[in-house]
Amino acid sequence: MKNVATHKKSYVSFNGFGIDVAIGRADDLDRMSLVDIDMRDCPRVLDLGCGAGGHSFRMAGRGAVVTAVDRCDFSQEFRQNKESMDALAGFVEFIQGDIAELSKHIKDKSFHLGYMQRTLHYLKYPQAFQLLVYLHEIILDKLFISVTGIESEVGVxxxxxxxxxxxxxxxxxxxxxxxxxxxxxxxxxxxxxxxxLLESAGWRVERCWLSAFGNIKVVCTH
Ligand SMILES: C[S@@+](CC[C@H](N)C(=O)[O-])C[C@H]1O[C@@H](n2cnc3c(N)ncnc32)[C@H](O)[C@@H]1O
Known part of the structure; x- marks a missing residue:
């Protein structure tokens, strides 16, 4: 299916899944993940709900080997972005698939870091729990994650x-x-x-804060 893009001022949204912020800018959680990547040698990173790949390519630009997953087909956007990638950058692979069935798509590969911004709230709670338990098994170190808060403007x-x-x-x-x-x-x-939810799935919450907009951002570890 072709992606249907909605443009609002400088923001783009695909297929009714909210604004793809990552293609427009990097926020504080994004920058923290980049600092972590800089400290490692070619880390394997899983980007879930990657959208058009804004942060996947930012991370690859810092040397990460990124597996990016989204239920919508962003293969064309990834192909175009790859063409303009720096020769010294890491690597990006796009997989179209439902993160509620992640194990089917990534075949139990392991990753050093996980990254999932503005996506988990599209799963039902039991699915979100199962996914986080699975991520705890396959991600060796940190998970950078955010969800939309019920007290934000979205939740009115x-x-x-x-x-x-x-x-x-x-x-x-x-x-x-x-x-x-x-x-x-x-x-x-x-x-x-x-x-x-994160703690019951086995994660240790290292930092948790609210953005000015009311998104809940977390860095968690083992
Ligand atoms: C708001 S966008 C976030 C894009 C980017 N991560 C960011 O933070 O700007 C949410 C993304 O999650 C994807 N998504 C929603 N439910 C999903 C699911 N069950 N499996 C895979 N991707 C999903 C949507 O297609 C969309 O690209």
């Missing part, structure tokens, strides 16, 4: 607000859906719920 009038996290998976209020180009059901988290 969200139907799942008073629903137990295990059953929380709803479309946004139509106005918010339009505003943020999110037209798929989501499980929005509070900071406490997200930390509890």
């Amino acid at each position: 009038d969200y139907e799942g607000r008073n629903v137990a996290i295990e059953d929380r998976f709803f479309l946004l209020h139509p106005e918010r859906a339009e505003m943020f180009s999110i037209h798929e059901p989501v499980c929005l988290f509070s900071e406490r719920e997200f930390v509890e």
Whole structure:
């Protein structure tokens, strides 16, 4: 299926899965992952919900060997970006697939680092838990991860607000859906719920903070 891109001011969104921020800019969590990559020799990095590959190519530019996964087909964008890659850069491989069935796509390879921004909330809570447990098995060191917070602007009038996290998976209020180009059901988290999920999946939360927008960002380790 061809990707349907929506352009809003300087932002691009693909197929109703929210803004692809990574192709436009690097945020603080992105920069932390790059600092970590700089300290390693050709680390293998898994980028989940990579979108058009903004951060995959940034990481490869610092020497990482990146496996990038997204349910939508970004193979054309990756092909184009690869053509302009520095000869000294690392390597990028794009795999189209559902991260809820990640083991099928990556065949139990292991990675030094994992990276997943603005994506986990598109899974139902039990799927998110299973994925994080699996990531704890295959990622040897750190996971850089963020989700959309329920207290952010995205969560205004969200139907799942008073629903137990295990059953929380709803479309946004139509106005918010339009505003943020999110037209798929989501499980929005509070900071406490997200930390509890990561810890119950085996991760140790090293740092957790809220962005000005209300995204919950975490660096976790073993
Ligand atoms: C908001 S974009 C984030 C892109 C980029 N990581 C960033 O932070 O800007 C969310 C991405 O997650 C992908 N996605 C959502 N659910 C997914 C799933 N179950 N499996 C794989 N990719 C998924 C969407 O296709 C989309 O590219």
